[in-house]
Amino acid sequence: MTTAKIIGSIVGLAFTVGGIxxxxxxxxxxxxxxxxxxxxxxxxxxxxxxGLLIPVPRLPIVNESIRNLFFHVPxxxxxxxxxxxxxxxxxxxxxxxSTRLDVLAHEAVKSGIVLGVLGLMTGxxxxxxxxxxxxxxxxxxxxxxxVALLIYGAYLILRGSFRDEQQRARVSxxxxxxxxxxxxxxxxxxxxxxxxxxxxxxxxxPGFNQYDLDSTMRPVFYTAVIGWILFxxxxxxxxxxxxxxxxxxxxx
Amino acid sequence: MPLLRExxxxxxKDFRLEWRQRAALGGLLLYxxxxxxxxxxxxxxRGGTPPPPAWNALLWVILLFAxxxxxxxxxxxxxxxxxxxxYTLVRPQAVILAKIIYNALLLTAVALLGLFLYTVFLGNxxxxxxxxxxxxxxxxxxxxxxxxxVSGIAAKAGGSGATLMAILGFPLMIPMLLLLIKVSKNxxxxxxxxxxxxxxxxxxxxxxxxxxxxxxxxxFLWRG
Numbered sequence: 001m002t003t004a005k006i007i008g009s010i011v012g013l014a015f016t017v018g019g020i021x022x023x024x025x026x027x028x029x030x031x032x033x034x035x036x037x038x039x040x041x042x043x044x045x046x047x048x049x050x051g052l053l054i055p056v057p058r059l060p061i062v063n064e065s066i067r068n069l070f071f072h073v074p075x076x077x078x079x080x081x082x083x084x085x086x087x088x089x090x091x092x093x094x095x096x097x098s099t100r101l102d103v104l105a106h107e108a109v110k111s112g113i114v115l116g117v118l119g120l121m122t123g124x125x126x127x128x129x130x131x132x133x134x135x136x137x138x139x140x141x142x143x144x145x146x147v148a149l150l151i152y153g154a155y156l157i158l159r160g161s162f163r164d165e166q167q168r169a170r171v172s173x174x175x176x177x178x179x180x181x182x183x184x185x186x187x188x189x190x191x192x193x194x195x196x197x198x199x200x201x202x203x204x205x206p207g208f209n210q211y212d213l214d215s216t217m218r219p220v221f222y223t224a225v226i227g228w229i230l231f232x233x234x235x236x237x238x239x240x241x242x243x244x245x246x247x248x249x250x251x252x
Numbered sequence: 253m254p255l256l257r258e259x260x261x262x263x264x265k266d267f268r269l270e271w272r273q274r275a276a277l278g279g280l281l282l283y284x285x286x287x288x289x290x291x292x293x294x295x296x297x298r299g300g301t302p303p304p305p306a307w308n309a310l311l312w313v314i315l316l317f318a319x320x321x322x323x324x325x326x327x328x329x330x331x332x333x334x335x336x337x338x339y340t341l342v343r344p345q346a347v348i349l350a351k352i353i354y355n356a357l358l359l360t361a362v363a364l365l366g367l368f369l370y371t372v373f374l375g376n377x378x379x380x381x382x383x384x385x386x387x388x389x390x391x392x393x394x395x396x397x398x399x400x401x402v403s404g405i406a407a408k409a410g411g412s413g414a415t416l417m418a419i420l421g422f423p424l425m426i427p428m429l430l431l432l433i434k435v436s437k438n439x440x441x442x443x444x445x446x447x448x449x450x451x452x453x454x455x456x457x458x459x460x461x462x463x464x465x466x467x468x469x470x471x472f473l474w475r476g
Contacts, residue, residue: 094472140430150423157419161409171408174469178401179424181465186427186458 016084019229023085026233027104027240040234043227047074050220057217068126070220074228075119076145082232083112083152087180090173099247102169105176106159107240111232113152120145144187151179255349258342262350270358276329280322284366287314292373301375304440311370312433315391318362320421323355323399324414327407339474348400348470352463355396363392379442387435390452394428394459401466404473431455 026036051070059066086108093101123142124134136142158175162168270277291310295302302310338347367388371378378384399421406417431451438448 094469143430144427147423147426150426154419154423158405158409158416161416167408170472170475171405174401174473175405175420178405178465178469182398182458182462183424183427185461186454 016081019081020085020088023081023229023233023236024088026230027085027108027237029237033237036230037234040227040230043223044231047220047224047227051224054216054220065126065130066217068122069217070224072119072122072126073221074224075115075122077225078228078232079112079115079119081229082108082115082236083180083184085233085236086112087177090176093169093173094177097166097170099165099169100244102173103243103247104236104240105173107243108236109152109155109176110239111235113149113156114235115228115232116145116149116152120149148184148187151183155179255343255346258346259350259353262338262342262346263354266350266354276325280318280362281365283321284314284318284362285369287317288366288369288373295374301377304377305437307374307377308433308436308440310374311367312391312429312436314370315363315366316395316425316429318366319359319392319395319399320414320418322358322362323396323403324406324417326351326355326400327404330407335474344471344474345467347474348404348466351404352397352400352466355400356393359392359396360389363388378440380439380445383445383448384436384439387432387439387448387452387455390455390459391428391432394432394455394462395425397459397462397466398424398428401462401470401473404470408473428455428458431458 026033047070051067056064056066086105089101089105089108093105123145127136127142128134155172155175159168159172162171291302291314301307364385367385399417402421402424403417406414406420409416431454435448435451435455
């Protein structure tokens with residue numbers, strides 16, 4: 001391991017922990033939170049507009065489609081982040097059960113599914129023009145993404161099959177943690193182990209490895225990543241507030 | 253150590269129960285046998301044994317479904333009253349560990365028997381038998397660790413337990429299955445063992461992660 005790699009993983013870990021902590025604060029926020037929501041909108045707009053307009057390096061095969069880096073990759077990042085927030089809520093639920101934490105974990109999973117579907121769609125569109133087909137069976141990452149969506153689909157089915165609310169909350173929290181521990185790390189590790197991915201930057205495919213991201217692309221990429229992650233938290237905040245209102249309405 | 257004694261008592265109880273209700277065990281063995289026989293009949297239309305990739309894929313599909321059926325009955329055949337009774341006697345960690353060990357032993361037996369029947373009916377193209385059997389055993393243990401907690405979860409939901417178990421279990425097992433099928437393909441083709449080493453280590457690590465997660469999470473599941 002080189003020093004750059006070690007520093008990279010420490011930064012990544014700090015970013016993840018900070019993201020979960022910050023995400024929890026933002027999702028549960030009591031005030032309107034106009035500031036960060038305006039910031040989210042600005043970042044998303046700036047990321048998308050700049051992503052479509054800035055000059056990009058012409059690499060063989062990917063060409064202009066390299067711009068998908070500003071849309072597809074941030075969507076996966078934000079999906080992963082919001083799912084980790086959900087797992088954190090499930091852990092909190094098991095330590096100290098309450099309807100609130102259950103609703104938050106559920107809504108975070110739903111936002112994660114929305115972003116996962118978006119990421120799958122942008123990826124599929126991109127694959128059509130770069131690899132020549134909507135779905136490529138040789139790529140372990142694609143299959144991993146499909147498995148991740150199946151797992152969270154199963155989570156929703158599991159929630160649907162309970163009558164008792166407390167039992168539903170507890171069992172689905174357990175499944176959420178178990179599924180994350182058992183499958184998600186592997187879906188991210190396995191593509192690297194198997195080493196025959198078609199994704200750019202791997203096994204000799206030309207593309208946007210973090211080391212050959214060029215200096216104009218890097219700021220736009222980070223803008224888009226932060227924008228999409230904040231968007232996921234925003235989405236979760238709104239849907240969980242709606243759910244709280246529904247619960248309060250039912251109690252009356 | 254009391255935990256070990258509790259585990260061994262529970263294990264003995266499970267084996268004794270299995271022996272007294274031989275119908276379930278017999279059903280499982282018959283299930284494996286008849287599936288293999290159906291495969292044999294289907295392939296005999298085209299003169300004998302299937303090509304190695306199909307041989308490999310079919311073996312794992314048969315083992316996967318047998319494992320789901322075998323593990324599904326574990327928690328479901330216990331009544332709520334019975335569970336409450338265990339709850340007063342032993343700690344939940346002992347229950348889950350005993351169940352995992354029991355299922356691992358059961359699935360190992362099923363896998364070895366399945367492999368035997370399979371080679372009898374459909375030929376034996378394996379070039380590295382030792383690696384293949386080690387991989388098969390890792391697979392049986394991995395299926396047991398993953399499916400035991402899933403069956404506990406499905407049993408809580410009641411109703412259509414077996415369907416729910418397939419829905420919950422399959423996506424979780426796909427990563428493991430991919431690794432298993434890759435290693436068993438290497439063993440079939442008689443590739444150098446160094447090629448499979450990393451996958452085997454990943455499988456071992458995965459089994460440990462899943463086992464640890466079950467150990468930590470099961471007490472919460474049981475409290476209800």
